[in-house]
Amino acid sequence: MFERYGFFVVRRARLLLIISAVAFAAAAVIGMGAFGKLQNGGFADPAAESARAQRLIEDNFGGVTNLVLLIRATEGTVDDPALAAAATKIATGLAGEPTVSDVVSYWQTRAPAMRSTDGRDALITAHVMGDDTTIVANTEKLLDAYGTDGPGYTVHAAGNAAVNVDVRTEVGTSLALAEGIAVPLTMLLLIVAFRSAIAALLPLAIGGLAIIGTFALLYVLGSVTHVSIFAINLTTAMGLGLAIDYALLLVSRFREQLTADPGDVTGAVVRTVTTAGRTIVFSAAAVAAALAALLVFPMFFLRSFAYAGVGVVIISAVAALVVVPALLTVLGPRVNKGRLPWARRDPGPSSRLWGRLAAAVMRRPALAGLPVLAALLVAASPLLGVTFGSPDEGALPPGSGSRVVAETLRESFPGNGNTLDVVTTGPVAEAAWAQYATALSRLPGVTGVQTASATFADGGAGPAAPGAANLASAAGQRLRVLTSFAPQSDAAQDLVRDVRALPGPAGASQLVGGPDAQLVDSKAGIGGRLPWALGLIVATTFVLLFLFTGSVVQPLRALVLGGLSMSATLGVMTWIFQDGHLASLLGFTPRPMDTSMTVLLFCIAFGLSMDYELFLTSRIKELHDQGAPTETAVSEGLARTGRIVTTAAGLLAVSFFAFGTSSVSFLQLFGLGTGLAILLDATVIRGVLVPATMRLLGRTAWWAPRPLRRVYQRVAISEA
Template sequence: MLTRVAELVLRRTRLVLTLAAVAVVAMAALGFGAFGKLSAGGFSDPGSPSARAQEVIDDRFGGDTNLVLLVSAESGGIGGQAARERGLEVTEGLRAEPAVSNVMSYWDRGGEGLTSTDGSRALVLAHVAGGDEKEAENAQELTDEYAGTRDGVTVRAGGGAAVSNDVSAQVAADLALAESIAVPVTLVLLVLAFGSVVAALLPLAIGLVAIFGTFAELWVLGSLTDVSVFSVNLTIALGLGLGIDYGLLLVSRFREQLAAGDPVPEAIRRTVSTAGRTIAFSSATIVAALAALLVFPQYFLRSFAYAGIGVVAIAAVSALVIIPALLAVLGHRVNRGRVPGGRAMRRADAPLWGRVAGAVMRRPALTALPVLGVLLLAAAPLLGVSYGTPDERVLPESAQSRQVATALREDFAVDDSTAIDVVATGAVSGPGLARYATELSRLDGVARVDAGNGSYTDGTAGPAGPAAAALGRPDAQRLTVSVEPAPKSDAAQELVADVRAVPAPDGVETLVGGTDAELVDAKDSIGGRLPLAVGMVLVTTFVLLFLFTGSVVQPLRAVVLNAVSLAAAMGVMVWIFQDGHLSGLLGFTPQPMDTAMTVLMFCIAFGLSMDYEVFLTSRIKELHDAGADTATAVTNGLARTGRIVTMAAGLLAVSFFAFGTGEVSFLQMFGLGSGLAILIDAVAVRGVLVPAAMRLLGERAWYAPRRLRRIHRRVGLSESGPGPRGGSGREPERTPAGV
């Protein structure tokens, strides 16, 4: 098939480039409209009890409080005339807004409880409608309208909707900063890596095609289903990185064939049939890893599968079609725009990596054990890992919504924004509701239970609060359980389980929601599906690598070594982001690892590590199939691919590391963790552990049972192709130094 692709490109070069240009323009036109169709939410499982509770609250009770306006006055205090006028203005203004409901204010009758413990600040609470798509946008408009300082009175906006809006705005700013750093740095490194300007621009062009194409895909999907706006980050980082990876592999192989004396058409045929097959398998392994994200019900995670699978497929197809066409036009001019000192970079071999491989193959245990020990030490913090979900603490301390959340937690007697919500989905009798609320109020850690028929503390009923009328309906009841444990702490999560264990009133179902319940449900949802996702990744990876190598040992070796590098990278992220090391330098607040982002990082890093696995194994197998013994094939294979792998990994890592310059901590963690995993894999695993493992395995590395060998002969794909100058396909044997 790939040979036919090469022949088509050679016969219809101008047509291929013309159609590609038209497609890129069309994709860019569609893609720029994708941003208006993407959503900022998607972290919860829509089928979980907490999500169902939220649906009942939205449908029957007008929604919960997701916008908190904190009012303070420079003089006269909250009881002064200026504060009263501003507070009433904000309260009445919100009640007149069509997207706002359930407004409660300190300046309402019975609102005295909405003040800080020292009486210096007061609250206006409201619910902003719109769902994930419009909630943050509406919150931004309301913040612009009502927040700010005027006449000595300051109003600041917080709450879930404001946090979501601030996160989206900060991510957009972080993305712009990251790309302003990554793109020019990557371009400079590409020129240095290729030793010429013209060759460097080809991979960058493929990256841009992949990005525009995936934006167009997200526009289509965003019109049909929920897609997270955070998928844009992955699209840009992965599109740029894979465009560089695949372009680097193809251009390097093409230049190698030219250096071997092949004419341009033959060099293209050889390049597509060998490096092209590597790209096909490489992209399949990454797609397999990302497809595992589709098993999770959170559309935040599924969105990364949509974007990732799209960008990988488009990058691979573009590389296999557009780059050969461009190379057919450029020919030997691909080396134009040479930079001083770039001759070594234009060489096909990498003597340093050949010498490293030779040293490792001579002393496999002596060289591999220290590296393995360092990686296991880096992975050790995983033994104490804990998981959470994102909240306002992912934002910098300067963010308005985070400041409001801090004030609620520290300066108000009870922070109702962290309360547990309980809804009964049917009619409840007065005595039944009283018994249920009384039982809830007796639980350890419960400060107060507010219901439609009263307020309950330690099993004792008291008069109903000002919001009681909004808590009861003929067909449903809502109870607000104010809690003492810190939000998202172990004690708070245990309290959710205790609340759920209290028997519901007769004849109704009770659903428990709130931020702590959402965390419990998110961990259960992701944890319950994680074995299936990991199993999918392992099985598909094993099958693909078996089809590629014809061995059952090579896939097992690849999975074990990749697991070691991934564990090391994740251990370092726990040490930094959970334990708080480098928090001063990076400017984040330590907290448990983000459950969803950790799963995402695993899938991305595993897929990319398999990308480099295929890069290296393809050349080793090519040499082994040509008659070289395993030691020679590994040494010369690493000499031929070592620089390509490390350059590709370094350039891709730049795209991910650029996210570390941002101010949203889960984005920092994802970028730094993915970049570190890529570098560990490319240098420590590919450079040391793979040669050591291959030396220790010897010819057993290519073992497969007889029945599987027959299957591979029928359906497997090999790295065969016409040899240099149309020869047999066997490369001349080289020394470890590549000379």
């Protein structure tokens, strides 16, 4: 199959290059509109109780407060007449905006909870309407109009809307810096890795095709479903990274074949496609399968990375298998043009260092493997105490505006603590509502329950809070549950469960929302579907590796070692970002592991680990099929792929490590974690544990039951 395709590419090389150029131009035209189709947010399960509660609040109660303006007196207090007049003008202007509802001002209500304890700060709260994307755009316009300082006062913004604006700004700046570091460094390393300018341009061509092609795909998908704007960054990093992987594999094999027979370009291309091309097909399928597992989750943030990831993997593989062999056919020996002055001598297809390492490990597999295994288990041990959270202002750097205001609200506004929202799906009798609010006020950690007609605390009723009239509507009732528990804490999440377990008022059902309820629902949505995602990854990886090797032992070995590598990586990330080690160096505040980003990191890093697994296993199997003993096949296979795998991994890791320069902690977590997983897998796993396990398994490594062996012989995609 691959041999026939290789001959086809040789015969139609120039035609394929022309078609590829036309496809690139068409994709570029379509892909230019992708940025306008992508959206912010997507971290919540739209079917969860908290999401349904938020929709009811937006439809019937003016929306959840998501914008807070803190007005600070530079002299005197917030009660000074001049400042009061200016603040009232700001509140009146906000109330007149078509994208704003539920504006409440201290100068309107004189509510003590909206004035700081020292009298220098006071609040204006509002709800900015729209979906996650339009809220950000609307908030930016509002802050431009009402967020500027004036005589005797300053204006600072907080709330989810302002946090999202700050996050987008910080992420944009961080990504520009990361790409500014990664792209030039990657280009330099490409020239060093390929040892010639011409060969180094090949992965850039494939990467460009993959990235632009996926942009066009995202435009189409963004027109019919929700796609996160962060998918763009995965597309760029993985498009270039996989292009490097595939181009390096193809060019290295082509050079090896051409060295063996310098005059036979056709034979070199055909053999390259037959061997490396088969590896790329299985590798792309393995990476795509790991990313496709993200489709089982209900949050479109995660699903977006499945769309973008699977798209960029497939397009990268197709581009590599079409463009690179065609270019190699046209270039022939000229692929080595522009060699670096110190790279005139071809180092040959094998690396003595990796070959000797494999041989040394296999002489004493237990002695070599056990210390590495122990180190990986120690690295994974912080996972025993892992906790998970959702993105909030804590992910921003300490000096960010919305984070500073949020900290001020917690410290100087005792009445503005953490809250839950409870809404009913229909009107409730006053007596039943009061009885329900009284029961809620007695729950541990609840400091007050606000309804439209009263405020309840410790089972007693008091006057209604200022501005509470909008907590009632013809469609139902709403109340605010005030709690002393810190946001996203275990106690706050337990309170959500306690409120949901409490019988509601007679005659209506209730929904519980708010940030802590969203976190509980997000963890449940991800946790409930995580076994399905893991099962999908395990099943597809097992099937692909079985079809690739004809063994049922090899897939199990790869899954165990891949799981061990990922556990160690996530353990190190927990030690850093949750436990706070290196916090001062990286400039973040320790917080729970981001739930969505941790799942994303696992799926991407595991998929890429299978990429390198197949690079190595393909060469080992090729030698084994030629009659070499397992030990010889492993040592020679690692000798011939070790340099390729570590070079490709190092180049790809640069793209992800560049995210470590970000000022947003969840981007740092993603970048450093993915980069570490890639390097760990390409060095420790492939260099030590694979040879050790293969030596211990011996001939068993290639075993399969006879019925499955027959299946393999009938359906497997072989090299020839």
